[in-house]
Amino acid sequence: MGVEEIVLLNAEDEAVGTAPKAESHHESTPYHLAFSCYVVDTEGRVLITRRALGKRTFPGVWTGSCCGHPGPGEGLREAVLRRLRDELGLPDAALTSVLPGFRYRAVADDGTVEHERCPVVRATVAPGTPVQPNPEEVEHAEWWSWDRCLDLAGRPESSLWYRLQLAELAPLGAPRDWPDAGTAALPPALRW
Known part of the structure; x- marks a missing residue:
């Protein structure tokens, strides 16, 4: 397997190169392309994860279901489905673009910076769908109520990007009711 690369972006969210x-x-950290995904079952529960303690960046923080970086030429749908398989062992899910314009910059306690254009996607699965977290990626995964997710957003053990995303997601209502925001606002470097 080759070196995983990220897609570097300019201020207009256009791809300008790649980097390991x-x-x-x-x-x-240069501005680059990423995504976040919230796995929601049809009963409205959200899969919340704690990042593996061995991860180099932001270890041990509680956050959404999964996140990742689309590779060069990889579409958002393909990247999300790849990470759902790799991180959580989920073979398939129905995807919806929820916050296609989300971007953020966050600094960890150790000084590491995340600087991402990070569209947010909902992945809908049936209740009881088995989850098999990859221990190199995920320390723990739990199905939570939306109220508990909202509470986590006010706690320091949550990831910085989770807090920023929840500030935009909370006004949209319950996760299974989040409207499809479409794909027009996705960055030019992504295709759906």
């Missing part, structure tokens, strides 16, 4: 993922996250 492992070497790119530091105190001056």
